[in-house]
Amino acid sequence: MEQTKGMRASNNETLAVGCGAGFSGDRVDAPGPVVRTLIERGGPAVIMFEMLAERTLALAQLARKANPDLGYETLLELVLRPILADCIQHNITIVGNFGAANPRGAAAMIHRLARELGLRVPRIAVVEGDDLSSVHGRQIVRDALEGDFDERRFVCANAYQGAFAIADAISAGAQIVVTGRVADPSLTLAPAIAHFGWSESDWDQLAGATMAGHLLECGAQVSGGYFADPGYKDVPNLEDVGFPIADIAQDGSCTVTKASNTGGLVDARTVKEQLLYEIHDPAMYLTPDVVADISDAEVAEVGPNRVRLSGVHGHPRTPTLKANVFFDGGWLGEGEISYAGEGAENRARLAMDVMNKRVGRDLQLRFDLIGVMSVLGDDTDRLLNAIRPGAATDVRLRVAAKHEDSTQIDRMLRELTALWTGGPAGGGGVRVAKRQRLSQKSCLVPRERVPASHAFV
Amino acid sequence: MTAKESIEIPLREIAHARTGDKGNRTNISLIVYDRRHYDLLVEQVTPERVAQQFAYRKPSHVARYLMPKLGAMNFVLDDVLDGGVNDSLNLDMHGKALSFHLLAMMVQVPAGALPKADEKKTIKETA
Numbered sequence: 376m377e378q379t380k381g382m383r384a385s386n387n388e389t390l391a392v393g394c395g396a397g398f399s400g401d402r403v404d405a406p407g408p409v410v411r412t413l414i415e416r417g418g419p420a421v422i423m424f425e426m427l428a429e430r431t432l433a434l435a436q437l438a439r440k441a442n443p444d445l446g447y448e449t450l451l452e453l454v455l456r457p458i459l460a461d462c463i464q465h466n467i468t469i470v471g472n473f474g475a476a477n478p479r480g481a482a483a484m485i486h487r488l489a490r491e492l493g494l495r496v497p498r499i500a501v502v503e504g505d506d507l508s509s510v511h512g513r514q515i516v517r518d519a520l521e522g523d524f525d526e527r528r529f530v531c532a533n534a535y536q537g538a539f540a541i542a543d544a545i546s547a548g549a550q551i552v553v554t555g556r557v558a559d560p561s562l563t564l565a566p567a568i569a570h571f572g573w574s575e576s577d578w579d580q581l582a583g584a585t586m587a588g589h590l591l592e593c594g595a596q597v598s599g600g601y602f603a604d605p606g607y608k609d610v611p612n613l614e615d616v617g618f619p620i621a622d623i624a625q626d627g628s629c630t631v632t633k634a635s636n637t638g639g640l641v642d643a644r645t646v647k648e649q650l651l652y653e654i655h656d657p658a659m660y661l662t663p664d665v666v667a668d669i670s671d672a673e674v675a676e677v678g679p680n681r682v683r684l685s686g687v688h689g690h691p692r693t694p695t696l697k698a699n700v701f702f703d704g705g706w707l708g709e710g711e712i713s714y715a716g717e718g719a720e721n722r723a724r725l726a727m728d729v730m731n732k733r734v735g736r737d738l739q740l741r742f743d744l745i746g747v748m749s750v751l752g753d754d755t756d757r758l759l760n761a762i763r764p765g766a767a768t769d770v771r772l773r774v775a776a777k778h779e780d781s782t783q784i785d786r787m788l789r790e791l792t793a794l795w796t797g798g799p800a801g802g803g804g805v806r807v808a809k810r811q812r813l814s815q816k817s818c819l820v821p822r823e824r825v826p827a828s829h830a831f832v
Numbered sequence: 833m834t835a836k837e838s839i840e841i842p843l844r845e846i847a848h849a850r851t852g853d854k855g856n857r858t859n860i861s862l863i864v865y866d867r868r869h870y871d872l873l874v875e876q877v878t879p880e881r882v883a884q885q886f887a888y889r890k891p892s893h894v895a896r897y898l899m900p901k902l903g904a905m906n907f908v909l910d911d912v913l914d915g916g917v918n919d920s921l922n923l924d925m926h927g928k929a930l931s932f933h934l935l936a937m938m939v940q941v942p943a944g945a946l947p948k949a950d951e952k953k954t955i956k957e958t959a
Binding site for chain 1: 844848849850852853854855857859861863865888889890895897899901902903904906908912914916917918919920921922923924929930933
């Protein structure tokens, strides 16, 4: 459908940004109701996908090393297939960091999908500049880490890019923008910059829309997901929780709502919880685009499932970008065995003692007694050791360790397995798992050394 | 407030919370349901008490940020995640469950200021 790009139609018109995913592995049936809602409402609209956790990108880099065509979001086709035609037909711009370690690979996949669906060739832009794995990029990172850099163990490095390269791509006519590492809220801020024509120093507007992006970037976490506590915070139809949509205004303020005809809940409580999620000093939320200040922010319920966020202020952005650097981190092993019935806790504790005596000298072990004490304690087991043995009757012992040498981990897991026949009575349900670890360092790199740009592909 | 006029309740009765993580640092928001309870939280849920609540994780520093307009405060606890998501051996390597450990903290409230059960549990009717 040929139509003037809705995006710059009127600056008084709000821009609707819907969220299609809040992490890699999010529900693939979530974007459908968001797109349907955006179509019903009409008006300029965008759907944003945040699918790139810190570790996800490192794994994608490893996948690309194994196969140069891969390294983008593995769920991408499942996510886009149901909505691609509707988005293109109704001028809903798609922005996502699902390019992961290979934005061009992702774009090629979307072109294939569009052909298969019989669509006209979509205008797809990739945004690049985040990947610092090249010789040049590694030097930038090495400088920033001041020597704390092990070339032999290096896996990948990526800088968090901001919104403006994405906004440029949208202004140049992109219907789909594929990125690698960008700051999560920049995925929402970018289309707002393109829509309202904000400049790089419109700090209050940039900060407001950044916080709109912050509210959207974890998918259902603002619309009733990750919120329910029965009897205290009840959420209707959680099994069908709707994904959020933010209506962003010209001043950067926003109103958050969710897809129509879905479960979940958007109220002042859900919005406040997500507003403060992963925030440290509320006066200084640092992104590549702006320093956002929410210390004076206000949250108001303005209708059913409609909450307005206002009063966000912005300060000039910092001269650096954050970069994450991943190194090979050796191996992690974990094994579990269950005990039930009378004396279960004593038997699980005896199994713990056996493991400690047989392996504990060579490996630092973390123990959990699931059903007695597990996640609250730290790796030194201070909390578990402080608890007097009780009479729990359904207890699962978990043993975990990390080591450079995978044979040490193998040995630990063999010992756990040997509890089948050589441990206390009645042990069952042994499971063991071993996986490679990644260790992560973060650093700040001068922004002028890592420019971002877009290209149509 | 004398002991006679006040009762001791867990924070969960009057506030909600969410945990986030960045590296080896956790943040836990604490948000009151009813603005009338905010001041008593400011008075009682001090960084020192929060450090005590999480002493078994040995935080190297606890900061508290107040946001009275939101009826909220944000706690930032340093070095409590065994190195963070890539290093920790915890099943919950993000420390996501920690918010409910904060909500288990006991606070003193005036007996008359408790939320009525139905008031607290009501969900607004949504369209």
